Amino acid sequence: MKGTGVFEAVPEGPRERLMELGRAVSFPAGARLFEEGQRADRFWVVRTGTVSLDVHVPGRRAAVVETVGAGGLVGWSWLCPPHQWHLGAEATRPVEAWEFDAAEVLALCEREPALDHALLTYVVQVIGHRLRSSRTRLLDLYGPYRSGSAE
Template sequence: MTKATKLLNALPPPQRRRLMELAQEVSFPEDARIFEAGGTADRFWVVRSGAVSLTQQVTSIQRVTVASLGAGDLLGWSWLFPPYRWDFGAEAFSPVRTYEFQAQPVLRLCEEDPALGLTLMRIVSEILAHRLEATRNKLMEQYAIHRRVL
């Protein structure tokens, strides 16, 4: 798997089929706030088309885009970890179509099928590690720009 692992493509076909039985197709219009940092994380999405910006509030008035997601990308991982609150915000940069998954049925599926659960957690962990590194780099860039302005 690479840094740009796509969740559904990384799952073996039988596991992908089982997970997709829980999917619901959902759309968001351009500029829609999909979720806010600190909100309840009880679902996740796989982007089918369009672009989503992950944002971090760095001051009371400044929000920074820390990542851009597109087709095949996982949107949301906070549903896996207590206290189940979003770490970032997300906004539709264009009209977005997704597969939406409710956290509780997916977690039950993972308990029923430990092999699927382990595979899913490994894929999400890889995605998470890549995103955190990219976010750190983006915030460091913003910090450097801010220091030059002062």
């Protein structure tokens, strides 16, 4: 995942049309972008700053499973029914990002097969990476000693 990003994954023509749908937004440190279980109807590509992704752990503080920085995708749940966030997200440093409305992007994907394929391929890679990161982090926090370490 390092050195890549959604904009690099999408071919130039479809990328330009995707960017036409984006709007610049900013979040101060400590702002919650979304909560686990809420309706997922948008996503962000971080320009500057960092966003922590966390998972609710009953009886404990939310566990941070990954931190997303510049070029990273925040939010993939908008793509998969039931369109509810699987994690929570918080700006850990002031964030500037591109925000995309899911319905608009999905409509563009219907008209642009190259965008649809590139975006879906990229998001599937992000999902796989986040699942592995979540598993490792939760094992490190709550499992037997070093059970999440890859040795």
